[in-house]
Each structure stands twice: as structure tokens, then as C-alpha cells.
Amino acid sequence: MSETMDKVKVELVASNFLTRYPCALGGCTEKDPILCEVTEGPYEGFRVSAEYLRDHTDVDTDLEEAAVAAEDRAAKTLTYAKALRDLKGRLVLPSYDEWREAMRKHEEEYIAERLASQRSWLAELQEMKAEGCDVDAKISTVEVDIAYLEGEPLTAMPAPAGWRPWHTEAA
Incomplete structure (x- = not known):
């Protein structure tokens, strides 16, 4: 220096x-x-x-x-900037509605898989309970999860007007 x-x-x-x-x-x-x-x-x-x-x-x-x-x-940033400019006029994007439909299908599949998994787990827990295991709290949790996935409100109180679970379309 x-x-x-x-x-x-x-x-x-x-x-x-x-x-x-x-x-x-x-x-x-x-x-x-x-x-x-x-x-x-x-x-x-x-x-x-x-x-x-x-x-x-x-x-x-x-x-x-x-x-x-x-x-x-x-x-690398300059290379990326060049790549972005090269895409001008050539980039084909899905529409927002196509994205929403893909999200809806994905959520539908996820919910179906999650419901099947939770129902299977509930059956196993019920068998464990029949054998004398203390699994009531776990059974309750799984039942609440199933109810939610099926679109039921999670409280004993009436659902607020317009209530819907996150995975359903607005009415």
C-alpha cells in the first residue's frame, strides 16, 4: 500500500x-x-x-x-440482466386463472391425501385405545384436523357469516 x-x-x-x-x-x-x-x-x-x-x-x-x-x-448479475433482456418479447406466461386452477387442483389433491392419512391414523389410534392405551388427546387432535379438512368450523359456536376453510372457493 x-x-x-x-x-x-x-x-x-x-x-x-x-x-x-x-x-x-x-x-x-x-x-x-x-x-x-x-x-x-x-x-x-x-x-x-x-x-x-x-x-x-x-x-x-x-x-x-x-x-x-x-x-x-x-x-453473474450482468449475465442475468442480459438474459432478462433476451427474454423480452419471447416469454410466455400462464394466466393468473391458470395458476389459480393449478393451485386449486394441488390443494384438492393435498387435502385428499391428508384426509386419507388422518383417517388411517385415526383408525390406528382407535385400535390403540381399544387395547387400553391413553390416546384420547391424540384422537381429538386428529378428529379436529379431519373436520377442518372436510370444511367444518372448528368451534362449537356457529360459523361466522361467509366462513369457509382456506382450501375452498368463495361462494
Whole structure:
């Protein structure tokens, strides 16, 4: 490094927002109240994790590796941007109604499979109960699941006007 270049100071900064942030040299910070970051100038937001401070000593090598990785991501992003432009005028999408119909069919199949599974499990639990096992709570849970999947309200109270389970079409 040239002696004429200004140093860039990474400062210890208090934060009251405990979240993980990306570390500029790999990984991420932990949910610490003290962060290591550049607070102003062209490098503002450059952040280093406490784990990096603890585990690494060759900063310049790590900076070069991070720069190469950033250039690689940038190249991939530019390739993706080109691919998006290449799709202009050629992309054929399903309609929203086609998507809804596929969702309806998928949910119908899922519910049928889930009902079959839950009914089978209920039969096994009832056999276990007949053999003297204490499975009443499990039986109750499975019965509620079956009732829900069949479209019944889950409470003893009357269903609110317009109530329907998530997997049925609106009336």
C-alpha cells in the first residue's frame, strides 16, 4: 500500500438494533450491541464482524478475495440482466386463472391425501385405545384436523357469516 493513501478507520459503534449484518469480508455479524463499521465517507457501511476480528489476521488477502468474489457476483448479475433482456418479447406466461386452477387442483389433491392419512391414523389410534392405551388427546387432535379438512368450523359456536376453510372457493 502506498504511504500517501489515507487510512480508513473501522470504528466501534453502538447499535440499539440487534440484527445480523453482512460482514464485508465474509460471514455476518452477530446480534451484538457494538458493531465494527466505517461511519462516513466513500466506505460508509463497510462492516466487519467480531468473529472476523477474532479469527483473521491477513486483512489485505481477505480484501482481495472479497473483491474477486464481488466481481464474480457482478459478472453473474450482468449475465442475468442480459438474459432478462433476451427474454423480452419471447416469454410466455400462464394466466393468473391458470395458476389459480393449478393451485386449486394441488390443494384438492393435498387435502385428499391428508384426509386419507388422518383417517388411517385415526383408525390406528382407535385400535390403540381399544387395547387400553391413553390416546384420547391424540384422537381429538386428529378428529379436529379431519373436520377442518372436510370444511367444518372448528368451534362449537356457529360459523361466522361467509366462513369457509382456506382450501375452498368463495361462494
